Amino acid sequence: MSLIAEAPAGAPPGAARALLLGNFAIGCGVMVVAGSLNDLTRSLQVSVAVAGQLITAAALAMSLGAPLLAALLAGFDRRRLLTFALLWYAVGHAISALSPDYAWLLPVRALTMLAAAVFTPQAAAAIAWLAPPAARGKAITYIFLGWSVASVFGMPLHSFIGEALGWRYAFALVSALALAGAWAVWRSVPDDIRPPPLRLAQWREVLTHPVLMAMVAVTALSGSGQFTLFAYFAPIYRQALGATPVEVSLLFFWFGGFGLLGNVLLSHHVDRFGAGRAVNWLLGLMAVSILFWPLATSVWIMPLVLLPWAFAGFASNSAQQARLGSTAPELAPALMALNTSAIYLGQALGAGGGGAMVAANQALGQSPYAGLHWPALGWMLLAIALSLWVSRQVRRQRAAAHEQQP
Template structure:
């Protein structure tokens, strides 16, 4: 019996990319589980829509501040062990959340659980950038971010369906299983000894004091704030405003995610030809267009049409931002990936909290239905327009500096 032939470097990178993408899929499903099952969660725990939305906000805040802090504290760890530990923590956290008896306990459990997401996503991007050859780094980073897009295609509609049919606790339980499985896969596939150079204090200072790099990172936060002003409350909006039932709500989440996946696939194919910054701008313009015509959606079919440009651009813009930063300053990639992930979560926190404040204000006035969510799309559009403007400015400055900042 002959021994199996050793894997080539290309095969090792391919296996690592698939495993890390699976981890991002589990992380994405966990981050989105509250939004997907929000209808049953607020009904089961007896809390308001605005209060339920704060589960999204507190998670985003923890991920926002956790990403750069943990990147600095854990930078010397072997990435195989760090990534597996993050996924195991995520699995345990969602398992405990699934049996939480009330909102008061679920809130801190949620906050602690998502610390794992703050570690996994940026460190997975940094790890694959370290493993892959230079000519494949951009594509490799984008590939593992497909996990988030696939989570939006599968995770959101499945969470929504499970929440409506069986209850939100089963949706959280599903995340536990996915995270445990991804942890096993990463452990089996990833090699030992992956330790990107630890960022020195001077390099962190360089990032924080660089106006163009920080502007690009701020674009991510502004775009996220715009998206989550609406996205965090889509499940109750679909039910209360356009009258969607459980199956129709799941379909709309699937529809959005499917075009999100398509957008990322197109991104991976054309990013080298079109350029990351230009794709970011196009993606955000598509998102802004959906927000502009939002009031035209009066039913499931019209909503599917309205949300299509957003679906194509929403996830693609985040992936392109990661590639944009990695190409602009490769020597600062570890810090930039962490800070950009932090910006994604900051945008989620600001958007979900801001949208919750608006919904709560209308609720306090005794309004309901469409009136409860009015003005959310205008606020979302304003955030997105500012993000587009800042992105264009940052790209002009990057061109002046010769493409590398």
Template sequence: MSVGAGRGGPGAGPPQAGPRPLGGPLGVPDERGARWALLSGNFVIGCGVMVVAGTLNDLSRSLQVSVALAGQLIAIGAVVMGVCAPLLAGWVAGFDRRRLLAASLAWYAAGHALSALMPDYAALWPVRALCMLGAAVFTPQAAAAIGHMTAPEHRGRAITFVFLGWSLASVAGMPIASWLGETFGWRVAFGAVSLLAAASAVWVYRAMPDGVKPAALSLAAWREAFTHPVLMAIVAVTALQSAGQFTLFSYFAPYYRQTLNATPAQISLLFAWFGAFGLLGNVLLSRHIDRFGAARCVALTLCLITLSLLAWPLATGFATMALVLVPWALGCFATNSAQQARLGLAAQALAPALMALNTSAIYLGQAIGAASGGVLLSHSGYTQLHWVGSVWMFAAIALSLWAGAHARRPQ
């Protein structure tokens, strides 16, 4: 029995309205168009989140700060997103999602444009922090909106489809950001994200239908979500695996340059390689998650990431690094997509809260990983990053298996 299926579980409560039929004549937006628009929004959000990691070399050089300090921009943005995603979810509950999602992307565009104009690190970090409020709103609310619009039997696939945008960001956005940063500087890369966000805001506004408002949750429902041990364990899995990945992922660009002596072109190629397999992993997940089950898919993706972290010392050159990255890339973005679908299927009545909490866990995990990685980098270089990341991943695997076992028990 799934979580919340029994009496008194998180799925209990007043019946939820079914998905509102979309589409029709006279150019009314349909569900398919909305899915693609939300995918584009997640692509832009992913590009903006990862632009710091992709341009870390030039950020450090041009702002005259250490790599470890420049990397804390990742942690700062992640803390803002992690803390604000659930808080803002309650505040925006009554907003029409068409206007809310378009406005959040417009805010994101303005924030990246202002960031590109900041003269030094002290001026940049608070602007960056405010900019990431757009990401704190968009990602969880896009997932909740598409889940509300989609029939239950297709909900898992719909949610993972819009999360393909993150994989596409790793395929195209991060390599391009890295190339722009190495060639023209980080300010150009930030400006490119701003233009993409503005275009995506227009697309989302035109493609989304009016009247999409997932049911607002009461304080009692939030309390129910926070106090359910299995659901909170699933959310904690997201935080643990995100911390494990970003302990090392945050510092890919300087690692490639300083340890592998990679050229700017090789750095961009490694990011593109990682992104291509990340996209493949998410596509495979989207096609098969409803058949194999979200919990099994999560276990597989976590094991793939852990395999790469354990094999990290074997990557002594460009070719061996490319091989070691493959399992990690296949699991990287697919893990977050599978976790969102897992929560959406476990307790649909609490989906808006759970999506926000899970998004918060993604970003808080990123903050923990980037911050702890920066501390390790300052004291012992790159040698310990993959081992610490592996410890986080083993904890995530153990907790995910526990949650899966308890979710199947009658409530």
């Protein structure tokens, strides 16, 4: 099995690869602050907690923007919409790289990340529209491999560039990647992809459906658990473990490498294994890592503690997208937008809550990251409980529908 899966059968392979590249650029941009957080705090002369609010502000913008922009832009041709989103992303990161101070960078960052709120869900909806129903789950998880590849190469590269050259160069790299993604999408995605726009009644159906909304809430809860810690990996590695810049980059590479492996395996087997069952197992693996977080007292032990989380983290988001797309394919555009919103809401809650705890620990004269894993574990256990409930409800609904068939 190759490291990067083959493009799914039935969907235009060039379009699938272009959307994967676009997601790679988007993923690199989302993670650039976390990867270069150490240099951001030094260069802009702000605390770790304040710098972490760049993650929170961007996540809130993406969370609020995803469903609103999905409704406003529903009628646009996806080739043009996705290309424009990546161009916006490229320009925004270029302006960010030139920002003179934190006060300028914060709003520019938030506005830039509206492009991610558009691209991620609309790319998923576009590939779901192009792929046949039997290959829809594989097609969606395939283009989300771009996020996993970003975690393999983007995070360690951002960290290394931030330490060696400065955070501005890391932002400039994201701008260049977004330009490449825009070119690939324009060149490869077919014209006139216009999934039927959802009527107000369909949005109402999604927002009032308890099982679908609970499914989306699983994403927000698990994201909160992950980003309570993940947003502060770079300073934890450097300050708590005493890691060198190269060791910090290698730890990010380790995390991303197993994230890619988990997503590749999911892409190959999600339609056979079942997206709902995959989500439950992957959330459990992440909870194991967070539970044993206090054991990670050195650079050599940390990779072992991270392993289950690394394997499951990015795959869980892909499995959630496939779960939503297969449960209610006719409502996929709205569900993908809401799920993207939930991803970023979780990031905002996790990064914001983690930053508040770091600031409180510093005010009390304690280690800044002491006890940070406990709220992370709490969020993750809530996600697992809700996901299991969703799985039971989906099974019951499918059994009831089967019984009603003649």
